Amino acid sequence: MKFSKVPEATIRRLSRYSRCLEQIQAKGGQVVSSAQxxxxxAVNAPQVRKDLAxxxxxxxxxxxxxxxxxxxDIKRILGADKEWRMAIIGMGxxxxxxxxxxxxxxxxxxxxxxxxxxxxQITGRxxxxxxxxxxxLHPDTLKEVTKERNIEIGIITTPADQAQKVANQxxxxxxxxxxxxxxxxxxxxxxxxxxxxxxxxxxxxLAYLLSA
Amino acid sequence: MKFSKVPEATIRRLSRYSRCLEQIQAKGGQVVSSAQxxxxxAVNAPQVRKDLAxxxxxxxxxxxxxxxxxxxDIKRILGADKEWRMAIIGMGxxxxxxxxxxxxxxxxxxxxxxxxxxxxQITGRxxxxxxxxxxxLHPDTLKEVTKERNIEIGIITTPADQAQKVANQxxxxxxxxxxxxxxxxxxxxxxxxxxxxxxxxxxxxLAYLLSA
Numbered sequence: 397m398k399f400s401k402v403p404e405a406t407i408r409r410l411s412r413y414s415r416c417l418e419q420i421q422a423k424g425g426q427v428v429s430s431a432q433x434x435x436x437x438a439v440n441a442p443q444v445r446k447d448l449a450x451x452x453x454x455x456x457x458x459x460x461x462x463x464x465x466x467x468x469d470i471k472r473i474l475g476a477d478k479e480w481r482m483a484i485i486g487m488g489x490x491x492x493x494x495x496x497x498x499x500x501x502x503x504x505x506x507x508x509x510x511x512x513x514x515x516x517q518i519t520g521r522x523x524x525x526x527x528x529x530x531x532x533l534h535p536d537t538l539k540e541v542t543k544e545r546n547i548e549i550g551i552i553t554t555p556a557d558q559a560q561k562v563a564n565q566x567x568x569x570x571x572x573x574x575x576x577x578x579x580x581x582x583x584x585x586x587x588x589x590x591x592x593x594x595x596x597x598x599x600x601x602l603a604y605l606l607s608a
Numbered sequence: 609m610k611f612s613k614v615p616e617a618t619i620r621r622l623s624r625y626s627r628c629l630e631q632i633q634a635k636g637g638q639v640v641s642s643a644q645x646x647x648x649x650a651v652n653a654p655q656v657r658k659d660l661a662x663x664x665x666x667x668x669x670x671x672x673x674x675x676x677x678x679x680x681d682i683k684r685i686l687g688a689d690k691e692w693r694m695a696i697i698g699m700g701x702x703x704x705x706x707x708x709x710x711x712x713x714x715x716x717x718x719x720x721x722x723x724x725x726x727x728x729q730i731t732g733r734x735x736x737x738x739x740x741x742x743x744x745l746h747p748d749t750l751k752e753v754t755k756e757r758n759i760e761i762g763i764i765t766t767p768a769d770q771a772q773k774v775a776n777q778x779x780x781x782x783x784x785x786x787x788x789x790x791x792x793x794x795x796x797x798x799x800x801x802x803x804x805x806x807x808x809x810x811x812x813x814l815a816y817l818l819s820a
Binding site for chain 1: 615616617619620622623624626627628631648649650685686687688690692700701702704705706708709717737760761784785787791793795801803805806807808809810811812813814815816817818819820
């Protein structure tokens with residue numbers, strides 16, 4: 397299904413709604429009004445209705461939404477109803493931190509491989525920190541491992557000066573989704589999707605709001 | 609200066625423009641057209657002009673922008689022309705990773721304190737990893753340390769079940785800006801600004817784009 401011209405902020409809020417709906421479900425909630433969902437997610441109710449309206453008609457007027465149904469619908473919209481298999485490239489502090497979040501990720505996101513240019517030096521140290529053995533592979537094997545393990549998303553957590561090289565290797569391996577945590581802009585050909593996660597972007601955003 | 613109704617996406621792009629302008633300056637660029645800036649930042653030129661138009665008139669028609677002047681203007685808009693002093697609370701993997709980014713942050717963002725509920729146990733290990741001694745304080749001292757060190761932004765990197773408690777301590781200490789990396793929604797009274805950085809939000813966004 398394709399939905400054109402949906403603002404990126406709406407997609408981000410859908411992700412937030414799905415997290416809130418999971419919490420509501422965990423507490424036994426079955427029906428939820430847009431006002432309750434809004435309050436749980438710290439947005440306003442018209443915003444919830446407007447965001448959902450991009451994708452069709454949800455819920456029952458005067459009643460609300462069935463939490464389970466809405467959650468499934470949102471996951472379907474987000475493409476989060478399938479399993480996404482991911483690799484982390486760069487197992488320094490940040491890569492290790494993300495890797496150790498492994499078990500906290502939503503079930504449909506799986507980290508299935510970890511890469512680093514210095515596997516022998518770091519494998520022991522990271523295994524010790526994680527409390528269990530970890531397999532760390534050399535990026536030279538990225539193409540074949542990607543094929544074997546059906547990797548669709550690559551997470552770049554290398555230093556800035558290595559990031560473009562790794563991005564090229566991901567493109568070479570036909571990994572279409574790239575999440576870049578390295579503090580530099582990287583480029584990929586059309587058809588590949590790069591999302592940057594810059595710590596300073598969110599700090600700039602916060603600074604702007606604090607100054608206003 | 610106040611600018612109302614500026615989309616959040618514009619603020620995020622301004623942050624990106626400032627990063628690109630810094631790179632352009634570092635390479636000796638003095639004048640830059642909106643097309644060049646757009647290309648460097650992987651957006652389109654009309655978007656650059658539209659984003660800047662929210663804040664007034666910049667650049668010279670037919671010539672472009674003076675890179676240095678535009679950078680200063682954008683920093684002023686973002687509130688990034690002053691020093692922001694920050695504390696990290698929760699020195700596990702993620703907290704340590706962010707702390708070790710200390711030296712890579714833009715000069716106006718300074719991490720001036722690190723807190724954890726287990727300072728004695730972790731101080732030695734983290735100092736060893738960082739290659740230099742680190743002072744880790746107990747969150748019970750947050751209020752007095754905030755005052756002494758003029759902390760305005762608190763970065764929460766605790767487990768989810770500790771995050772709201774830490775947020776309350778930050779509010780108690782009058783830290784107005786909160787950056788929350790813990791995978792849970794936290795609440796703060798009016799006047800405080802909370803920005804969440806959820807790994808899964810950006811993954812959901814990427815999954816959406818890959819599915820489209």
